[in-house]
Amino acid sequence: MNRYLAEALGTAFLLATVIGSGIMGDTLSGGNIAIALLGNTIATGAILYVLITIFGPVSGAHFNPAVTLAFFLLGKISVKDGSIYIILQIIGAILGVWATHVMFETSVLQTSSKLRAGPSQGFSEVIATFGLLMVIFGGIKHRPESVPMLVGLYITAAYWFTASTSFANPAVTIARTMSDTFAGISPMNAPLFIVCQLVGMGLALGCAKLLFNSEET
Template identity: 45%
Template sequence: MTARVGVPTLGRRAVAEGVGTAFLVAAVIGSGVAATQLSPDDVGLQLLENSLVTGAALVALILALQPVSAAFNPVITLIERALGQIDSRAAAALVLAQVVGGCAGAVVANLMFDLSAVSVATTHRDGPDLWLAEVVATLGLVTVVFGSLRAGRTGTVAYAVGGYIAAAYWFTSSTSFANPAVTVARTLSDTFAGIAPASVPWFLLAQLVGGGLGLALVAYLFPTTTSRAALLDPEATHE
């Protein structure tokens, strides 16, 4: 028999978003540091290690926290607001929790590898090719998340998102940040996964553009959606 969590309070949802985003960022940065230490002379292997760990962490975190809240991404949360799934107050609280949680995850990752708690990233990631990659990466992520949800396949979202992000690390030139909270948090670690603060504004703009395009595509492809109660309860939908 499966226990039901009921409809979670905003406070519980914010905590879930903060904790989930913190673990996600810790996985991204921590695996990047470990990869450079374990495979110092092979950048391709470093990226493989980084992408597999990130994808696996996403699967685990979404499976664990989905009954409460498991967006871990301001773009996803803003689209939920645009679709009327949450109100503006909830959206603001969840986005704040994601950003704060992501920054906390970066600090913890640095400390776990005996680095300074905060080291401002110096890796510049600039250029139209990378900005286009972020549009594509975010568009794809939104399509995967909301396509799965609108098809009623709530139980598959974790695997779809984890698999997509692991793949997008490779097929996008930007290595698929596709997440404003994670992007901001990665400025706090001057390591393999870092991004210089000066590069962040264009990345955020590209992610918002990709999110908007993704919203339009999902609305066109899936003109109807399941109820929020069904989205919160994987047992309520069946493939």
């Protein structure tokens, strides 16, 4: 149960940070989108370092169905645990969004109207998720103690070098459809993001086996 709680709680705090820092940045930036995104970026990278450090020894700190699915395909997690992880990641993500709405005194139940459409957005999610999984696999192979920092730094960078601002996470994508704020995404655009995230995950699995030794990846 401690592993399941870690996945739910960690994903909830991740989404609270993504949505909350987006609201705060948007509110304080005076309309400067670059400053708002910078605040959103720094907070997200920082919380990932913290959450992976404290929950990694408990559950592996996946906080991401694409990560969990990748580890299942590698035989590192059972069907039961993987299924429960994914369900709890999605539930935790949604609860994190709702908790943030309460903190910022906005309507708890929302639907995002922010459009993130087009081939460039989908391709960006392929690249973002591919890169994230490669960072995780490479970190585990060569510098396991540095994985929290590596993931935090990668997402910080990917916010800026991808057109989609690097969701790279199906649970995050689903939860962000439920917040009509700076970090939201329209529900009609979410399926494209999720499919492309899974494509990126699959490509990363193949590439990691070549680069990092299939028996240990």
